[in-house]
Amino acid sequence: MTGGGAGPTLVLVIIVGVLVGCGVNLLLERSLTRILLGIILLGNGVNLLIMLGGRPGVAPVVGTGPVDQMSDALPQAMVLTSIVITFGLTAFLLAIGYRSWYLTGDDEVPDDIEDRQIVRRAERDEAATADLGGEGADADPEQVDPEPARRRLRRGDGVE
Structure with missing residues (x-):
């Protein structure tokens, strides 16, 4: 096992926890603006968690020798896909929030x-x-x- 690079430190794990916790807390609010911010924070926290996964102290690498080391593309592909999905959901919620503000002057989610x-x-x-x-x-x-x-x-x- 090759050493190098810092693994997921306690600070990074706490940052992931804070991002996900704040995101979930904001998702439970009734304002579309807060829901949007919660989705963004939750998405960023999960992306950071995916990138922190793996063996501590080692970059996401496939192979053991110095010659045949290559980067594992799966975590990067998952994060890239998550970023695209979060961006699409953000655009959708922005459109809903704008429409709600235009029609009612408020971005509160009404009771069904x-x-x-x-x-x-x-x-x-x-x-x-x-x-x-x-x-x-x-x-x-x-x-x-x-x-x-x-x-x-x-x-x-x-x-x-």
Whole structure:
């Protein structure tokens, strides 16, 4: 094994962790600008992680002798492909962000209509369970008769 070059030091591993952690944290936000920054940070962190992979202290090299050493193209090809994909996703999110800003003046991701309906339906089901004499989710199922609530749902009362 030939020596040379520094392997993945603790500083580089911490940098990868910080980039990926910040990227995931930003991805969980509701602003398209922060989501875009999170995708960029996450992509850069993963690219750095791929390039750090391999044997510590040795460049990504195939072959053992000094004559037949050649660079392993797989990590570079994977990172190049990842860069292209991240760039395409960045352009797409920039277009979506611009369109959202143009139409609404805001880049917040709104709640989905179906998500709101599911939340309302769950709240109605809790209220119906409480109306039937139950104690909510902790109620004994033998003491709660769900049939009146089912009849109301079949009739369409309260269904949006």
